[in-house]
Amino acid sequence: MMALLLALALVVAAACGSPSVPLTPQAPPPRAVPSATQVEEIILSPEGSCGRLEGGKALCWGSWGGAMFKVSGPAVELVDVADLRIGHDFLQEPQQAYHDHLCVLMNKAVQCWGNGEQRQLGPDSGTSSPTPTIVSGLPPVAQLALGARHSCALTEAGDPWCWGGNKWGQLGIGPGRETIPQPTKVGGLGKITQLAASILDTCALTEGHEVYCWGENLRGEAGAPTVEKAVVWARNRIAIASGSVQIGAGYSTLCALKMNGTIACWGYVTAQLGIAFEKATSGMVPDIDDATAVAVGYSHSCALRRDKTVWCWGKNDAGQLGDGGDGETTAAPKPVVLPGRATAVVASTKSTCARLEDHRWYCWGENRSGQIGPRGQDLIPTPTLLDLSHVDLAGQ
Numbered sequence: 126m127m128a129l130l131l132a133l134a135l136v137v138a139a140a141c142g143s144p145s146v147p148l149t150p151q152a153p154p155p156r157a158v159p160s161a162t163q164v165e166e167i168i169l170s171p172e173g174s175c176g177r178l179e180g181g182k183a184l185c186w187g188s189w190g191g192a193m194f195k196v197s198g199p200a201v202e203l204v205d206v207a208d209l210r211i212g213h214d215f216l217q218e219p220q221q222a223y224h225d226h227l228c229v230l231m232n233k234a235v236q237c238w239g240n241g242e243q244r245q246l247g248p249d250s251g252t253s254s255p256t257p258t259i260v261s262g263l264p265p266v267a268q269l270a271l272g273a274r275h276s277c278a279l280t281e282a283g284d285p286w287c288w289g290g291n292k293w294g295q296l297g298i299g300p301g302r303e304t305i306p307q308p309t310k311v312g313g314l315g316k317i318t319q320l321a322a323s324i325l326d327t328c329a330l331t332e333g334h335e336v337y338c339w340g341e342n343l344r345g346e347a348g349a350p351t352v353e354k355a356v357v358w359a360r361n362r363i364a365i366a367s368g369s370v371q372i373g374a375g376y377s378t379l380c381a382l383k384m385n386g387t388i389a390c391w392g393y394v395t396a397q398l399g400i401a402f403e404k405a406t407s408g409m410v411p412d413i414d415d416a417t418a419v420a421v422g423y424s425h426s427c428a429l430r431r432d433k434t435v436w437c438w439g440k441n442d443a444g445q446l447g448d449g450g451d452g453e454t455t456a457a458p459k460p461v462v463l464p465g466r467a468t469a470v471v472a473s474t475k476s477t478c479a480r481l482e483d484h485r486w487y488c489w490g491e492n493r494s495g496q497i498g499p500r501g502q503d504l505i506p507t508p509t510l511l512d513l514s515h516v517d518l519a520g521q
Contacts, residue, residue: 158518159178159513161485161511161512161513163179164177164178164179164513165177165179166471167478167486168209168471169211169472169473169477169497170187170211170474170496171473171475171491172189172225172494173185173186173187173188173189173496174187174211174473175209175227177206177208177209181204181206181207182203182204182206183203183229184203184518185518186516186517187494187496187516187517188517189494203229203231206229207230207233208229208267209229209269210227210229210269210271211226211227212225212228212239212274213322213323213376225240226238226239226240226271226276227239228260228271229269230267230269230278233266233281234259234260234263234266235260235269235276236258237250237254237257237260237276238250238254238258239253239254244289244290244306245271245272245276245289245290246258246276247260247261247288247306248260248261260288260308262308263308264280264281265280265281266278267280268320269320271322272289272290272295272324272325274290274292274295274325275287275288275290275296275322275327276289277296277320277327278308278320279319282316283317283318284310285297285310285311285314285327287308287309287327288305288306288307288308290303290304291303291305293341294339294340294341294357294358295322295325295339295341296327297327297339297340298311299359300358311327311329313360314360315333316331317330318331318332319371319372321372321373321374322374323340323346323375323377324341325346325377326338326340326341326374326377327339328372328379330372330381334368334370335366335367336362336366336369336372337360337362338363339357339358339360339361340356341356341377342355344377344406345406345407346391346393348362348363348364348391349361350406363389363407365391366383366389366391369381369382369389370382371419373419373420373426375421375424375426375472376424376474378392378394378397378421378426379391379421380419380426381419382419382428385414386416387410387416388416388419389407389408390407390408390409390410390421391407392406392407393424394406394408396425396439396454397426397456398411398456400456410428410438410458411456412457412458413436413458415432416429417429417430418469420472420477421472422445422472422474423473424439425439425440425446425475425477426438427461427470427472427477429468429479433467433468433482434461434463434466434467435447435463435467435479436461437459437461438455438456438457438459440454440475441454442475443490443504444489444490444491444504444505444507445475445489446459446461447477447489447506461489462508463479463481463487464481465482465485466481466482467479467480468481468482475490476490476491476492476496476497477489478511485510485511486510486511487508487509487510488508488511489507489508490505490506491504492504495517497509497511498511498512500517
């Protein structure tokens, strides 16, 4: 026993007397990059994109320049995401850019971050926030819709609530204060099944398949004669959209998918519907009567048809029609050649993506901010497989 104790003492003494070895800090292991096939929904913008993954997580990629903040690192983790939206860019010129804000629906509550100059982030945020901040004062929420300067939420009860900029009547509560940070209920519409927003307008789809819009009307976005009304303060019924089941909203163009598979558009329709609509503010998309979904960009739109093909029309200056061209505008919808049948289509300012039955995403159009592919390739004129390992993922 004495020999054992003596041996232990010698070991301890030797350890204490030896010089200490500094510990080398270990870098955290790289975060696993998810496959794009795990992305259930993509939300595009000119500065970047976000994806809602299977299981409720979300991530963003792209450059997100200027005043925008992207989700980064472990400090912000979006889980249990039911909906995520990006506000429209207000102006494209760099010296006048009005950068995006984002809102996410998690556990029936809304959180927003990014640019908040018009208090579109809610009552508890300032002019900007780099991380999501809860929007207080809302009942349980089911869906989001974001403009450039305002935000809206559709509650589980079917009521629209809006907050932020109101200079152009986009909150649907009439004239008065230009900025309202507190979410405010928009009444008088009955039960709503979907909200959609262009840059300065909001539209609601009722349970009875009618569409009502309010806000800026310089191009007929709110459905009133432009000469008579630059702003529509009260809810205005869009007659051409009667019988609709979905609204798609772009920069200043709105389209509605009708129950019979046709598509009605209003607002900035000249580029999308052709020269025949130069002096008109609404019209029907030609040659489509079997659409199942519609997606609207700045000056182009796309439809998913019953046979699961994607057809696009409008301007093509950035390859957003997906046919390899870079300038020809077409009012007649043209098919996009995809390597499979599509189940979803989304559009942004000048970019488009489609999801196939095997869950792969193919994207085409403008890519100046890396919103649909690796940065450095400004235009992607034909459908190209989206690979998240080759984009600038926030937090990676």
